[in-house]
Amino acid sequence: MVGPGHADQTEAGPLAQARLFGFDVERIEQFRLYHLEGDLSADDLDRLAGALLTEPVGQWWSTAEEHLAAVAGQPEGLPGPPGCRVVEVGLRPGVTDREGAELVRASRELGFDVQAASVARRLVVTGRLSDAQLAALSSGVLHNEVVERWAEGLLEPAFTDPEAKSPGTDHLVVRRGTDAELAxxxxxxxxxxxxxxxxxxxxxxxxxxxxxxxxxxxxxxxxxSEHCSHKTFRARITFDDPAAAPVDGLLDTYLRAATDRIAAPWVRSAFVDNAGIVAFDDHHDLAIKVETHNHPSALEPFGGANTGVGGVVRDILGVSAKPVAVTDVLCFGPLDLDPAEVPAGVLHPRRIRSGVVAGVGDYGNKIGVPTVAGAIVHDPSYTTTPLVFAGCVGLLPHGSHxxxxxxxxxxxxxxxxxxxxxxxxxxxxxxxxxxxxxxxxxxxxxxxxxxxxxxxxxxxxxxxxxxxxxxxxxxxxxxxxxxxxxxxxxxxxxxxxxxxxxxxxxxxxxxxxxxxxxxxxxxxxxxxxxxxxxxxxxxxxxxxxxxxxxxxxxxxxxxxxxxxxxxxxxxxxxxPPLELRAAVLDSARPPRRPVAADPAAALLALLAHPSIRSNEAVVRTFDHEVLGGTVIRPYGGVAGDAPADGTVLVPPGTPGPRGYAIGVGVNVVLGRYDTEAMAWATVDEAVRNAVAAGADPGQLSLLDNFSWGNPTDPTTLAQLVAACRGCHDAALAYGAPFVSGKDSLYNEFVGPDGRPDPVTPTLVITALGVVPDVDQGAPVTGVTAPDHDVWLVGPVAGALGGSHFDDMLGADHGGPVPAPDPAAPARHRAVHAAISGGLVRSAHDLAEGGLAVAAAEWALGGRLGLRLLDGDAVGDDVLFGEGPARYLLEVAPADGARLAELIPGATRIGVTTALPAVSIGGGALQVGLDAIRTAFVHPGGDLAATPTTTTNPEGGPR
Amino acid sequence: MSDGAARAGQPSVLIPVAPGTNRNQELADAFARAGARTTQIPLAALRQGETKLVDHQILALPGGFSYGDALGAGRLLGLDITSWFGDQLQEAVSRHMPIIGICNGFQALVAAGLLPGGGQPAALVANESGRFECRWVTLEPGPAPSPWLDGLTGPIRCPVAHGEGRLTVADPVAVEGHVAFRYLDDTGGPAAGRYPHNPNGSVGDVAGLVDTTGLVLGLMPHPEDHVDPRQDPQRGRRHDGLARGLFEAGVRAVTA
The missing domain is CATH 3.90.650.10 (PurM-like C-terminal domain)
Structure with a gap:
């Protein structure tokens, strides 16, 4: 037993979680507990604890029994004053226990007779709890049944049985079996x-x-299995609509077909191995793979996410590449969900999130590979089916695999x-x-x-x-x-x-x-x-x-x-090949209904939207610096709190200035309405993020990762077909081949009533591109100086159908979703020409929340202001509309003429200002940086509430 | 592995790699830029005598998670250092060999009792935030005299990436003379314990320590990750705080 105890008071700590679940708890203190098996005298124990278990300053140890006697209060602490209850939690026998193994090794090296050791923890809970409440608290907050066991008071040490006998091999009767017997x-x-x-x-x-x-x-x-043979993606699909031609395998018809048609010279290997391989420079290739680890992460968030990262890193090793970067896209249910609404057998989104985040960080940090890119997305359907997409990039000498x-x-x-x-x-x-x-x-x-x-x-x-x-x-x-x-x-x-x-x-x-x-x-x-x-x-x-x-x-x-x-x-x-049937989708959209929302309040609510707001606190628990090659980090700017678009790295062991960029696209809101439009928008977002960071759109490679429901449901399957078609068409339009991908299906939760609750169709696109010169052609995050010109690339207005603006308002107000834009590929190329020509001081893409959110994040990065579209009337479509291939660029006034030449159609829409506020449309929207930062970093209140007030709650620009 | 061909008079830096060590290559690169030759060697091979500490001029313990941080960061590596290499280390210290430990290497030097030295108890424990933190910090060198700090004319900037970096000591006054680096805020003033400038809650904003000779240096932040302006997140806004001088000073100390 090692102390002093640690009372974690953070949002993710057990006390906050216990209170979230409604337990009447005042304090939870955690101690480290070690079970040792061996022939140890009291003196041995004292020396062993001093050498291995306690720090010389501020720590003590005792036997578990002595400590228990000292802290245990009234076990029937209800009612009356709060009592102390002691809960011990340990791993189930056979679960990986690295610390226990090291303790055995180190003890033996020091000459102690230790046969076995395991690491556990003691939680001292102060509160008014019945026995049933204590059990519920333990299984709901303190331990996880899947890998751990618990007891009130002393937990019996459990070591694996060294005498256990193998049960041997069985034969199973299948010959001449009836259908019922086989089933x-x-x-x-x-x-x-x-x-x-x-x-x-x-x-x-x-x-x-x-x-x-x-x-x-x-x-x-x-x-x-679906997991290993991808039978759905290879299945023959027929349609309820007799006019629709059958699809002979989604993989061959759409994803691999796009890659074959593009025939990109930089693709070394696509779809045939553990990971895709693309050219980097004359001597090196990059390998890339993204995996899903959804089911395990739902049950044991830490272990599921942990082994998700471990698995994708081994995919990269499996093509003989040295892992050099890790990515993660994490999808959770609403964090403020009432615990009473969490179905039986499901962990609360908060608990899943803290476990998954810790699991990703633990693995990436400990293997010494930087975790550099990703997203955190929220949707009600992720409550029962959280999603974890873990990716890895590797480096290998050309021809060495x-x-x-x-x-x-x-x-x-x-x-x-x-x-x-x-x-x-x-x-x-x-x-x-x-x-x-x-x-x-x-x-x-x-x-x-x-x-x-x-x-x-x-x-x-x-x-x-x-x-x-x-x-x-x-x-x-x-x-x-x-x-x-x-x-x-x-x-x-x-x-x-x-x-x-x-x-x-x-x-x-x-x-x-x-x-x-x-x-x-x-x-x-x-x-x-x-x-x-x-x-x-x-x-x-x-x-x-x-x-x-x-x-x-x-x-x-x-x-x-x-x-x-x-x-x-x-x-x-x-x-035997699989045959599946798909329904006919109706993606028609109702016309747009007008919405009354105060622009400033809407912007602040959008900045606090669960899928937009800052994840800096999470990202900083991941080491994104190890290996020393990181050039553009996930969060940057003057104070390191502004989100970057793509991330850029120089691979270790290469001289630079050539680097690579990773862009990630995901849009669950569109997944609810139109999966084909989602595919287009997601490909564009991944491309845009990479290009904004300096990647050459003429040498991009893509990965597709689908997390979908049950493909034997004809509508779900039709949505999958539409998404694959969108991926195919977008890849061809952008000239960016798919090099690898992964499908995770059957992401649905069958509740006690027998009704399936499927995940909202979710597509993650990862773009990997080459940045020819990171020193000259990788714009910094956040605006850099006042009195520079701001140029907008792409249409000034975007679509509000399927937008985060509507999602923030909590209702679909109709209107078309973002449509593919035939001019988008040319705009990406033109932006790259301007960036690689050294004209762009900083850049930011227009994504979730449109122009207003982009401007706010960009200004925050530079701790400067923006004055945009000063003389124009601006509607919601200008402020918050979403669409492909739109960028904000910061350009010195002297470079304006050259920029206009390189990006035909780019519009000068305003200037950067020393006044730290964002103003759009001559004051139609005006918000100070302090308010922006508060909303973005410390969101609070009911996120779904409609902002109807016309006064800026922060009192205008500061 | 020995990295690169040796040149006459080029000092050799020994970089042991324990199971779980992971910033060894960056550390080797930083010393190579400073003009040294580096040898990265698995701890097991070092234990088997493939090379000896005293065949090299500098010992550098890199960052990472040796032994997975089991039983506390750096503890088991510190134990290895004292139980396997105690004699070699004594000889190295008596020959005035400069030693540097970064992050996990620092934790190991503290666990082994080499820092702050002189029998003063100290520990690097869980950050005040309770979390692993990866962020850039600003460091003021000194005031303790050390050959590692010679030539550092101003503050350096580099990342921290650790969960257990909060220095705790039995007697804060007694370590005053051992302070090699302190955390500053972004205006250049003392961090004064404020998060995130002091990222872990270390007593007295201490980020690094030297022993009484100044030859043994340990610090939590990663100067090896800011030896090229390209690595600076403020690139395009400001140009300062490069940490290359630290490694150059170490190399100078054994070549002068």
Whole structure:
């Protein structure tokens, strides 16, 4: 027991959360608690605690029993004065416990006899709580059932059983099974296989004249899962409208088709590997991938987001690239949601947000890769289905990624040992969630260990440079089964599970084969000894577990027992194709109804909109500086509190001034009304953000990430088809190919009433571009000087249909949503010409909230003012309308003529001012910077309330 | 790995890399710009005697999360330093070898008792905000004399990126003579404990310490991340606060 305790008083702390849930609690103090198993005298304990557990200044330790006796108050603290209740929370046995492992290691190095150790925490709760309330407080706020256990008073230490026996391998009867029997097999093992798929399996094994083992069936289920095989994106889709031509695979028809038609010379590899690869300079390529980790993050926000980052970083390692940047787009329900409205089995959005944010930061920070770009978006549908999009950029010498394992190569596993963690993750994430999912899927979620991943990065990069492997892939969903299975496709491999390192005994062979224990890579090595020596030097685990054979069969043994013997042809091509039906969408929009809103009040409300307001406090918990290559950060300006458009980095190990920009687009408001328009708008936003940061629109690459509901619902599917069509058309228009993507489907929550609650269709587009010269052609964030001219690129008015203005008002007032603009690509090119020509001092794109929000953020960055459209009448469409390819540029007066030449159609709409206020339309909208900052940084009040007052609550410009 | 070919008379900087260390490459780059040769070596290889501390002229402990910050940031690395390399370190100190520890390296030097030194208890504990913080800060060098600070003519600016950087000491008066850097506000005045200028709540705005000889320097912020004007978030607005001089001073101290 180590003190003093820490009482976290922050918004995300347990006290604030407990009160949010309505518990009558005065104080919650947290202490560190260590369980030690071993032969330790009182003197040993004292020395061990002094050396390892306490700081020399201001900390003490005691045994848990003594401390309990000292703090425990009246257990029946109700009614009467508040009493102290002591709750202890620890990890479930088998959940990753890095600190416990280090404590064992360090204790032994110091000569103490410690057999096992685990880290837990004690919470001393002061308040009036019944036993039932205490239990509710613990499960609602203090611990997470999925990975933790709790007790009032002393928590029994729980270590894994060193004597546990493996249950061995089972056979499952599928031959000559009736439909009902086959469905029962799929259901009882949570395989997620449909009846036609189970029939294909049964026929295959009838021909073999035997039944499959549990390991074989699980291998097939993982390989055929939505997560691994993307069957919806490969399905044949027919339409309720007989005139509509069927679509033979969304991937081939739209996404890959756009890439093929563009045939961009900078694309090195698209859609075929763990990540897309594009050219950077004459010697280096960049790899990029964005993944979703939605289902795990809903259940265990910290672990889900943590392993989401870990997984996408390994995707980058899986194309032999060194990870150099991490991105994250996070989608949560309303933070002010009444806890009574949170359905059973769902965590409150606040709790999900604090866990996810901590999980992203913990992983990125600890592996030493800067987390540089992203967004936080809010929508009511994200309450039950929060979304986590984690991305990673990597750097590799051109031509250094080898992809062909050879017969005779050793199968080498690098990284951690396997446990029961994450067993069945791919099938789990390919199904809908319900109230009971948390109980059933507990083992599908896990905690990451970034320390091991950091070692993997060092070893893989060194092994790549030394040419020590012929192929590499990561162990993601499906664990070894999918990693080895994919590498062995057409070649064949033999694996002995007895050689796979385990965290603890007692695992069934199929669990070892399927375990999604994180932080592992599989390599095909002609000379495994060299890789093993390299790994030992970096203190990373490495084991030879088999070899690639050349006979086209996937054979897995556990010692002498054969547990898998499958034809890789059947495994990868035997899945019966999926057929789906889509409805006809009606995207017609009602005409616009007039809205009475005071412009200044509307601007301040928009600045406080959950998807617009400052996330600086979150972003600063992510290290965006490590590796030393960051040039444009997520937040910049004089005081570092203004949002940048894209972020710019120079890859480590390259000399500069060439860099790369990352732009992110996401627009959930449009997803409610028109997914095709959303796709266009989202592609444009990603492009715009990259171009505003200095990227050349003539060398952009895109990634598509879909988070959608259930595709067997014809309307949901039709929305997906429309979005893919929009992606295709926009990519062609902008000349920007897709190089990678990921679809996450079945993002719906089936409540106790059996009605599905689907996520609002959400598309994240990530743009990766080259910035030819970051020293001359990457505009700074926020305006730089007074008395400069402000130029507007693009139409002065935007669309209000599907705008954040309407979303802020809490109602759809009709009117068309933003339409594709045929002139947009030319405007992006012209803006880049002006930026790379050194004419643009600072730039900001017009995005959510239109001109007024852009002007406010931009002025805030420079701690200066703006006077725009001084003599013009401005309506809501000018102030708050949204649309593609619109920018504000700050240009010195002397450069105006050249700018007008480079950007035909750009309009000089005003000036920067020393007076720190934003004025648009000759005072039609006038707001001081202090008010802007207060609204943007410290939003408060009812965000959905209609601003109807005509007085500026802040009293005008200051 | 040894980075680059050696030139005659070029000092060598040893950069140990523990499991979880992650700012080693930037630190090596900063010393290389200052004219040194650098050797980044996994701790396990150092333990096996692949090279010795005294074969080098400077020891530099980089930032990161050694051992995943288990049991407190820098604690287990500090333990490694005293239990595995205690003798080598004693010899290095007796030969007046300059030592620098940045962020996690600083935490390890404090945990190992090398800073502030002289048996004065000190600790770097969780930030007052309770959060990891990544932001740029302004640092005033001194007043303690140190070869690392020779030639730093004004404040430097660079990022912090840590969750456990709040210096706590048993006796604030006694560490006064050890202060190598203090946090300033953005007007150049003392941060006076105000967030975010003093980002972690350190006693006396202390960002860095030296030992009694001035040869051992530790600091929480990352000067190795501001050795090129391109890295400055204020680029395009102002040009000052480059931290390159710190590494040049360290290299000068062993070449003069």
């Amino acid at each position: 029962a097999v799929s259901r009882s093992r949570r395989l997620g296989l449909s009846l036609p798929e189970m029939r294909a399996v049964a026929e295959h094994f009838e021909a073999l004249d035997r039944d499959p083992t549990d390991a074989e069936l699980e291998t097939i289920a993982q390989t055929w 080898r992809t062909r394992p050879q017969a005779g190569d050793a199968v080498v596993v690098l990284g951690g040992a396997v446990g029961r963690d994450g067993v069945g993750g791919a099938t789990f994430s390919s199904q809908s969630m319900g109230a009971e999912t948390a109980d059933i899927a507990g083992s599908s979620v896990q905690i990451g260990d970034p320390l091991i991943e950091k070692g993997l990065i060092d070893v893989v990069v060194a092994a790549r440079d030394a040419g020590l492997y012929n192929a590499i892939t990561d162990c993601g969903a499906g664990g070894l089964s999918s990693a080895v299975g994919e590498m062995a496709e057409g070649l064949g491999a033999e694996v002995d599970l007895a050689l796979v390192p385990r965290k603890y005994p007692g695992l069934a062979p199929w669990e070892v084969w399927l375990s999604e224990a994180q932080e592992r890579m599989v390599l095909a090595c002609p000379d495994p000894a060299a890789v093993l020596a390299l790994a030992a030097r970096w203190q990373v685990g490495a084991d030879v577990i088999g070899r690639f054979t050349g006979d086209g069969r996937l054979v897995v043994r556990d010692g002498d027992d054969v547990v898998v013997d499958l034809d890789t042809g059947f495994l990868h091509d035997g899945r």
